[in-house]
Amino acid sequence: MPPPKAQKITPRARDFSEWYTDVIQQAELADHSPVRGCMVIRPLGYRMWELMQGALDAMFKATGHENAYFPLFIPQSFLAREAEHVEGFAKEVAIVTHTRLRATGKGGAGAVEPDPSSALEEPLVVRPTSETIIYAMFAKWIQSYRDLPLLLNQWCNVVRWEFRTRLFLRTTEFLWQEGHTAHATEAEAEAEARQILGVYRRFQEEWMAMPVLTGLKTPSEKFAGALRTYALEALMQDNKSIQSGTSHNLGQNFAKAFNVQYQTAAGGLEHVWNTSWGVSTRLIGGLIMTHSDDNGLVAPPRLAPIQVVIVPIYKTDDEQRGVLQAAEKVRGDLEKTGVRVKLDGRPELKPGAKYFEWEARGVPLRLEIGPRDVAAGQVTMARRTGGKAPVRLDDLAAKVPEALAEMQGALLQAARERREQHSIRGVTKQEFIDFMKAQGGFAYGGFCGSAECEAEIKDATAATIRVLPDPEFRSPEAPKTCMWCGKPSVAEAVWAQAY
RNA sequence: CGGGGCGUAGCGCAGUCCGGUAGCGCGUCUGGUUUGGGACCAGAAGGUCGGCGGUUCGAAUCCGCCCGCCCCGACCA
Numbered sequence: 001m002p003p004p005k006a007q008k009i010t011p012r013a014r015d016f017s018e019w020y021t022d023v024i025q026q027a028e029l030a031d032h033s034p035v036r037g038c039m040v041i042r043p044l045g046y047r048m049w050e051l052m053q054g055a056l057d058a059m060f061k062a063t064g065h066e067n068a069y070f071p072l073f074i075p076q077s078f079l080a081r082e083a084e085h086v087e088g089f090a091k092e093v094a095i096v097t098h099t100r101l102r103a104t105g106k107g108g109a110g111a112v113e114p115d116p117s118s119a120l121e122e123p124l125v126v127r128p129t130s131e132t133i134i135y136a137m138f139a140k141w142i143q144s145y146r147d148l149p150l151l152l153n154q155w156c157n158v159v160r161w162e163f164r165t166r167l168f169l170r171t172t173e174f175l176w177q178e179g180h181t182a183h184a185t186e187a188e189a190e191a192e193a194r195q196i197l198g199v200y201r202r203f204q205e206e207w208m209a210m211p212v213l214t215g216l217k218t219p220s221e222k223f224a225g226a227l228r229t230y231a232l233e234a235l236m237q238d239n240k241s242i243q244s245g246t247s248h249n250l251g252q253n254f255a256k257a258f259n260v261q262y263q264t265a266a267g268g269l270e271h272v273w274n275t276s277w278g279v280s281t282r283l284i285g286g287l288i289m290t291h292s293d294d295n296g297l298v299a300p301p302r303l304a305p306i307q308v309v310i311v312p313i314y315k316t317d318d319e320q321r322g323v324l325q326a327a328e329k330v331r332g333d334l335e336k337t338g339v340r341v342k343l344d345g346r347p348e349l350k351p352g353a354k355y356f357e358w359e360a361r362g363v364p365l366r367l368e369i370g371p372r373d374v375a376a377g378q379v380t381m382a383r384r385t386g387g388k389a390p391v392r393l394d395d396l397a398a399k400v401p402e403a404l405a406e407m408q409g410a411l412l413q414a415a416r417e418r419r420e421q422h423s424i425r426g427v428t429k430q431e432f433i434d435f436m437k438a439q440g441g442f443a444y445g446g447f448c449g450s451a452e453c454e455a456e457i458k459d460a461t462a463a464t465i466r467v468l469p470d471p472e473f474r475s476p477e478a479p480k481t482c483m484w485c486g487k488p489s490v491a492e493a494v495w496a497q498a499y
Numbered sequence: 500c501g502g503g504g505c506g507u508a509g510c511g512c513a514g515u516c517c518g519g520u521a522g523c524g525c526g527u528c529u530g531g532u533u534u535g536g537g538a539c540c541a542g543a544a545g546g547u548c549g550g551c552g553g554u555u556c557g558a559a560u561c562c563g564c565c566c567g568c569c570c571c572g573a574c575c576a
Contacts (some may be wrong), residue, residue, distance in 0.1 A: 017570095025547085036567090036568080066534095088575090091533095091574060092574070092575070129576095140550085150501080159576095160574095160575070160576080162574075162575065163573085163574065163575090164571095164572095164574090165500095165573095168576075169576085172574070174576075176576075211502090223576095231576095242576090244576085245574070245576085278576075279576085280576055281576095283576095290568030292553060311535095312534095313534070313535050314534070314535095315533085315534060319534095320534095347534085349534085349537090349538095350534050350536080350537070350538055351532095351534065351535065351536070352534090352535085352537050352538090353537045354537090355536055355537080356536075356537050357537090368535070370534095370535050371535090372535075374536090376526095381534085477575055492546095494538090499576090
C-alpha cells in the first residue's frame with residue numbers, strides 16, 4: 001500500500017497551469033534560470049529536443065534543404081529595412097550597445113558597468129528571427145535564375161523580450177529552426193510554404209502524436225512582413241490552442257528591402273520570392289499538454305528519451321544476483337533492437353519509488369523483473385498509459401517495439417478524439433459565446449473577413465481565429481454567413497482561446 | 500507599467516500581530532536493517548531570516564528606503 005504522501009503534481013482539474021509547471025519540475029525537463037524569463041533545458045528535455053531535431057532535420061534534408069548558420073547579432077539598421085517587420089518586433093528586441101565592462105570601484109553587482117568609451121557606433125540587435133541578416137546574405141549569393149531555388153535552414157537560439165513567460169511555451173530565449181528559401185516565382189514560393197506545412201504536420205502527428213489543424217492566418221495574426229502565414233494549431237487538454245508551427249510566404253517584401261535580385265533566362269532582372277518557416281522548443285510544451293496526466297509526463301514513444309526502464313526487484317543477495325543478471329541480459333537484447341532502454345539498479349530505492357519516478361518522467365514502458373519472473377522466464381511489462389502483463393523473455397525483442405508502436409498510435413488516436421469532443425461546428429453567435437464561456441475548444445463557423453468582427457469577438461470571448469482551415473479540415477458544408485455579424489461568409493474559420 | 504501576493508536551510512512552510520538561544524516537514528550525508536507500488540531506525544551536515552539604514556540593552560519580528568520573485572491585465576512562437 002502506498003502511504004498517502006503529499007501529491008507532488010497538482011491535478012489538472014484543480015489548476016492546469018500549476019499542473020503544467022509541476023510536470024516539468026517532476027520530470028526534470030527544464031528549470032527557471034537566474035535571468036527572468038529564461039529557461040534552462042535539463043538533460044531529459046534536451047534529449048527530447050535532440051530527438052525532435054533529428055527527425056525534422058532528416059525531413060528537411062529529404063526535401064532538399066541544407067543547414068547553415070547565421071550570426072546571433074544583427075545590425076540595428078537591418079531590422080528597420082522592412083517596415084512591417086520592424087514594427088512587429090521592435091517592442092521585444094534585446095540590444096547590444098557596448099563591447100566591454102569596466103570596474104567602478106564599488107562592490108557587489110555595481111562592481112562593473114559598461115565602459116562608455118566602448119559604445120558601438122551602430123548598436124546590434126540580438127536576433128528575434130533572422131530574415132534580415134539572411135536575406136542580406138542572399139543578395140550577395142544570388143545572381144541568376146541558376147542560383148535558385150536556394151533552400152536553407154538553421155538551428156539556433158533567438159531572443160524575444162516577452163513580458164510574461166512560461167517554460168517552453170514562451171521564454172525570452174528559445175531554441176528553434178528557421179528555414180529560409182528563395183525562389184524564382186511566386187508559385188514556387190507558395191508551393192514551398194505549403195510543402196513545409198505538410199512536413200510539420202507529418203512530424204507533429206507521426207512523431208509527437210499531436211493532431212493539428214492547418215490553415216491560413218488572418219492578416220491580424222500573420223507574421224510581420226509576410227504575404228501569407230500558414231500555421232498549425234493543436235488543442236491542449238485545457239481546451240486552449242497552441243500554435244505549433246508557422247510557414248510564411250514572404251512574397252517579395254524582403255527581396256525588395258534587401259535587394260535580392262536575379263537575372264532571368266530572358267535576361268531580365270527580378271526580385272526573388274522568399275519563404276520562412278519555423279518550429280521551436282514550444283513543441284515540447286505542446287507535447288506535454290497533449291498527452292501528460294496527473295502522474296506526470298507521458299512521452300510519445302518515438303520521442304521518449306528513455307523508452308523502456310527496467311526495474312529489478314529482489315530481497316536476498318542471491319535473488320539480487322539472479323535478477324540483475326537477467327535484467328542486464330534484457331537490457332542488452334533490447335539495445336540491440338534499437339530501443340532506448342535504461343536499467344535502474346539503484347539499491348537505495350524501493351521498486352515502488354522507482355515506478356513513480358519513471359512515470360513522472362514519461363517513460364512509456366516499464367519492465368519489472370523479480371525472482372518470480374526470473375523463475376518463469378518472463379518479465380512484467382507495464383505501460384505508462386495503463387495495463388500490466390507478463391511477457392516471455394523470448395518474445396521481448398518483438399513485443400517491446402510492438403507495444404511502443406501501439407502506444408504511439410493510441411496516443412494520437414486519443415488526442416484526436418479529445419479534440420473532436422471539444423470541437424463545435426456551424427456555430428451561431430450565441431452558441432459560440434456559450435461555448436467559449438463554458439469549456440472552450442475549437443469553434444468552426446462562418447467569417448465575413450472583417451478585422452472589426454475579429455476584434456469584437458476577441459474582446460467579447462478572448463477567442464481568436466486560429467486558422468482559416470485547409471480543405472481537409474473544413475466542415476462538409478461551407479457556412480453561408482458570418483457567425484458573428486450575419487453578413488456573407490468569405491471563409492470558414494476556427495476560433496479558440498490560445499496560448 | 501497598473502492591481503494583488505510573497506521573500507526564513509536545497510524544496511515547501513511555521514515563527515512576525517505581542518522584540519529575548521532560528522524551528523518543522525521533505526530532501527541530502529553516514530551506518531544498519533529493508534526491497535512485487537512512494538521503507539524504517541539511529542546519527543549528522545546545512546541559515547549574512549532578500550539588502551541597506553533606523554529604533555532598542557537586544558530585531559526574522561517595529562519603522563524607512565531599496566531589491567527580487569510569483570499571480571492577474573496590455574505584446575507574442
